[in-house]
Amino acid sequence: MARAAQKRESGDERIVERLATAIHEHRIAPGMKLNEDEVGEVYGVSRTVVRAALQRLAHMRLVDLRRNRGAFVAQPTVKEAREVFEARALLEPRTARSAAERMTEADIATLQTHIDNEHRALDLGDTGRALHLSGMFHIEIARIADQATVAEFVTQLVSRSSLIIALYWQRRAALCESHAHHALLRALASGDGPLAEDLMKSHLLDLLTSLDLRDRGSAPQSLKEALSH
Amino acid sequence: MARAAQKRESGDERIVERLATAIHEHRIAPGMKLNEDEVGEVYGVSRTVVRAALQRLAHMRLVDLRRNRGAFVAQPTVKEAREVFEARALLEPRTARSAAERMTEADIATLQTHIDNEHRALDLGDTGRALHLSGMFHIEIARIADQATVAEFVTQLVSRSSLIIALYWQRRAALCESHAHHALLRALASGDGPLAEDLMKSHLLDLLTSLDLRDRGSAPQSLKEALSH
DNA sequence: GTGCGTAAGATTGTATACGATTTCAGGTGC
DNA sequence: GCACCTGAAATCGTATACAATCTTACGCAC
Known part of the structure; x- marks a missing residue:
């Protein structure tokens, strides 16, 4: 009851949630780059709030923030x-x-x-x-x-x-x-x-x-259309 | 700018560190408000990086971020x-x-x-x-x-x-x-x-x-000079 | 004098602008 | 043909500007 009623969601929280579920549901693959402008355009906000959202996702370890490089979906080793x-x-x-x-x-x-x-x-x-x-x-x-x-x-x-x-x-x-x-x-x-x-x-x-935890190469793809809606 | 020295540290990390130690060493009291402009002026940066720093401190639970109200040093119950x-x-x-x-x-x-x-x-x-x-x-x-x-x-x-x-x-x-x-x-x-x-x-x-964990009133002070250096 | 409404000030939320760094393509030399 | 250098485009980091929201103070009615 907390979510639906409260329209008070600060812009970035909405994006954090959407990106998080997109990552969880494997709609955006690990290693994919999250360009700030693109994400902002998708959700209709400026880079300011995108950056805040990415920072929070980085804190959750769902994305990896690389200095002067950008944000990437985390690839847990x-x-x-x-x-x-x-x-x-x-x-x-x-x-x-x-x-x-x-x-x-x-x-x-x-x-x-x-x-x-x-x-x-x-x-x-x-x-x-x-x-x-x-x-x-x-x-x-x-x-x-x-x-x-x-x-x-x-x-x-x-x-x-x-x-x-x-x-x-x-x-x-x-x-x-x-x-x-x-x-x-x-x-x-x-x-x-x-x-x-x-x-x-x-x-x-x-x-x-139940996991196969033997090292193997990763496949860092790079597209953003998976984010649509 | 006379930023010199170590550039490896992204501006906000320096502030996170300084604020964190200031809080740890009890130089700024729990409950105190952390005005974005004041903090920015103290460390010579804009609100943009202050906000990033405050967000990270909030993530560490050292500060409490209240929507449209600002950041306050956490007061653990x-x-x-x-x-x-x-x-x-x-x-x-x-x-x-x-x-x-x-x-x-x-x-x-x-x-x-x-x-x-x-x-x-x-x-x-x-x-x-x-x-x-x-x-x-x-x-x-x-x-x-x-x-x-x-x-x-x-x-x-x-x-x-x-x-x-x-x-x-x-x-x-x-x-x-x-x-x-x-x-x-x-x-x-x-x-x-x-x-x-x-x-x-x-x-x-x-x-x-060794702690005295019985409820008691808190003393939310309010000054910012404690931040000096 | 007290209580409340309203407006001005202060502070945060968001967008935009600009400089710094990285990436990548194209060209030159060997 | 390959390596390396160079410059332009892309992208991130930070500052500034503006809008939204909250706080506070003033004034008016009672």
């Missing part, structure tokens, strides 16, 4: 990918345990909704949206744990994970995710903290092992 | 303080263990230097610098663990901790810190990962309990 999941392994299991001890009926409903929507998106073949919702599930848990700082970190890590998955996915296994989330939700709903912690830990491990 | 240390408790102990398994002679020397400098600063009564060096010790450990992502988070958390300590400090136990760091270094140097993890955990707990 294999090392970075491992480090991101390492950080998630440190933060999320314990946070899931905390969340289990605080779950309310409303929280259960929210998580269930996320899972349902994720299933629906998958059925429709909208893997981009499914991935997004899958991430929201993790973020929501941190929020339920009432740990804003951790939630913020998890948000960034989930965001980067989307990019990483887009880059290093070795196909298959979107379903097992949903199952993992469902089992997690059961543990959370029953207030079983230790179980939730274990499930989260193995879930993250599964995610990591 | 008690809740935020707890959450920051909660996050540190999740990240740092395990990271210390990893670091213990990777320590080199150079790393040991670096940490020892930090401790020495911290002692020296304390002897000179420069608590601001001592606090800064104390934080660097923690950040260095994350770097040694070769976990850039975690290191980045720890950097932000340490930074916020400085502000929190400035706000909620209650007892004069700066010495125990040094002792804790010294013990930690010994564990790290001897490659005892589990011990390092335990020591870090209790060190963070000590830090947290």
